[in-house]
Amino acid sequence: MSFLRPYRGLGAAPGFVLGLLLLAGPVLAHGTDDHGRQKLPLGDGRISETPKAGYLMSCQTRFSPNAPGASAYGDWLQGDTWIPALKPVVPGQVEWPDWRLSVTVEGDRRVVRANNLPKHASGDFPIPRSSEAFRYDRNPNSIRRQDVLLTLPAVPQVAGMPTCVPMGMVGFALTGVAIYNAVDARGEDAPAHEIQDACNAHPQQQGQYHYHNYSPCLTDTAGPAGGHSNLVGYALDGFGFYGLHGEDGRKLSSADLDACHGHSHPVLWDGQMRAIYHYHFTEDYPYSIGCFRGSVDPALLRRGPPGMGAGGRDGMGRPGMGPREGMGPREGMEPREGMGPRDGMGRAGFQGPGGPGGRGEEILSRAAAGLGISADTLRRAIGPPPPDLAAAARQLGISEDSLRAAMHRAMAGN
Numbered sequence: 001m002s003f004l005r006p007y008r009g010l011g012a013a014p015g016f017v018l019g020l021l022l023l024a025g026p027v028l029a030h031g032t033d034d035h036g037r038q039k040l041p042l043g044d045g046r047i048s049e050t051p052k053a054g055y056l057m058s059c060q061t062r063f064s065p066n067a068p069g070a071s072a073y074g075d076w077l078q079g080d081t082w083i084p085a086l087k088p089v090v091p092g093q094v095e096w097p098d099w100r101l102s103v104t105v106e107g108d109r110r111v112v113r114a115n116n117l118p119k120h121a122s123g124d125f126p127i128p129r130s131s132e133a134f135r136y137d138r139n140p141n142s143i144r145r146q147d148v149l150l151t152l153p154a155v156p157q158v159a160g161m162p163t164c165v166p167m168g169m170v171g172f173a174l175t176g177v178a179i180y181n182a183v184d185a186r187g188e189d190a191p192a193h194e195i196q197d198a199c200n201a202h203p204q205q206q207g208q209y210h211y212h213n214y215s216p217c218l219t220d221t222a223g224p225a226g227g228h229s230n231l232v233g234y235a236l237d238g239f240g241f242y243g244l245h246g247e248d249g250r251k252l253s254s255a256d257l258d259a260c261h262g263h264s265h266p267v268l269w270d271g272q273m274r275a276i277y278h279y280h281f282t283e284d285y286p287y288s289i290g291c292f293r294g295s296v297d298p299a300l301l302r303r304g305p306p307g308m309g310a311g312g313r314d315g316m317g318r319p320g321m322g323p324r325e326g327m328g329p330r331e332g333m334e335p336r337e338g339m340g341p342r343d344g345m346g347r348a349g350f351q352g353p354g355g356p357g358g359r360g361e362e363i364l365s366r367a368a369a370g371l372g373i374s375a376d377t378l379r380r381a382i383g384p385p386p387p388d389l390a391a392a393a394r395q396l397g398i399s400e401d402s403l404r405a406a407m408h409r410a411m412a413g414n
């Protein structure tokens with residue numbers, strides 16, 4: 001499978017970029033690392049404009065590498081894989097006794113009402129400056145109540161054609177938490193790059209608390225007990241989200257599911273066994289949904305502030321603030337709220353699209369940031385085109401694999 005996606009808007013120095021592409025070559029994913037820790041393929045670049053298994057069919061196909069998000073790469077990112085157990089977790093145990101959620105069937109509609117506060121404890125947000133998590137992700141947002149009102153078909157039907165998945169909310173969990181798609185505002189694998197709390201959740205700029213992947217705080221008792229997982233939420237097309245386990249309790253991966261990340265078979269639906277399409281969470285990318293199998297009421301995609309879906313009250317009246325993750329033209333184009341001047345850590349310093357230097361320069365800067373060195377140092381090591389990665393790695397005193405992996409990550413963050 002190809003890890004790199006085609007480039008749009010290739011800037012200056014295309015020869016340089018192409019040289020890097022050729023030299024970087026494929027990197028294969030493995031199931032576990034040397035210590036038996038789960039190793040997952042990195043989803044960066046796995047965005048498709050058509051339904052494609054293992055990909056996210058994203059409505060937004062252009063992303064800014066300067067969009068808000070994690071500020072640095074950590075050692076849990078290894079080549080084109082990542083190791084969840086090595087990623088820092090946002091500390092804290094904040095309880096939300098005022099959380100509210102109701103799901104009612106009213107005629108042929110299912111109505112979800114919630115305030116988007118979680119049923120479970122959350123981490124401390126904004127991410128505490130003293131935490132290890134802060135070294136990699138300075139998410140400055142607090143969790144804030146949202147008025148969520150979703151009117152979904154009670155018995156959804158498979159549509160003629162799958163449709164793309166927006167940024168922002170794509171579904172809602174029975175724990176009172178929004179479900180977002182697999183990517184962050186940069187179009188990169190959000191669970192791999194962004195630092196979340198122990199429930200795999202965090203707030204975006206309007207304070208909407210959300211998951212990008214399976215949360216251990218979702219209540220699935222049936223799956224781990226050897227049966228098909230419980231229902232854990234609803235997608236905006238009305239189909240259910242179930243946990244990690246399929247029939248006979250077998251843990252599923254994206255390869256077991258269709259391009260939209262679901263399948264059809266009898267499941268418990270409104271109290272009875274019913275053969276119906278449904279999505280599953282999996283541990284691997286795209287984690288929750290690849291595309292919508294049913295039709296989505298356009299009003300759910302249009303209404304509310306970016307990233308909030310229906311009924312949002314917060315953020316719409318704050319033009320120019322720039323969503324941390326959301327849909328529409330403003331998406332990700334502005335620095336994250338409250339983020340101070342970048343201090344040379346992590347990804348600081350690279351040029352955005354249209355900025356001086358173009359695509360090649362941007363990749364170089366990002367790769368340098370990932371390696372914790374300056375872009376100048378990396379440029380000198382690589383030398384004039386065509387780039388010589390082996391020589392560059394020797395000069396930098398790192399392995400060629402590490403350099404290649406850094407280049408991969410830099411290129412994938414298109």
Ligand SMILES: [Zn+2]
Nearest residue numbers: 180190212325
């Ligand atoms: Zn997020």
Ligand SMILES: [Zn+2]
Nearest residue numbers: 242246247280
């Ligand atoms: Zn199933």
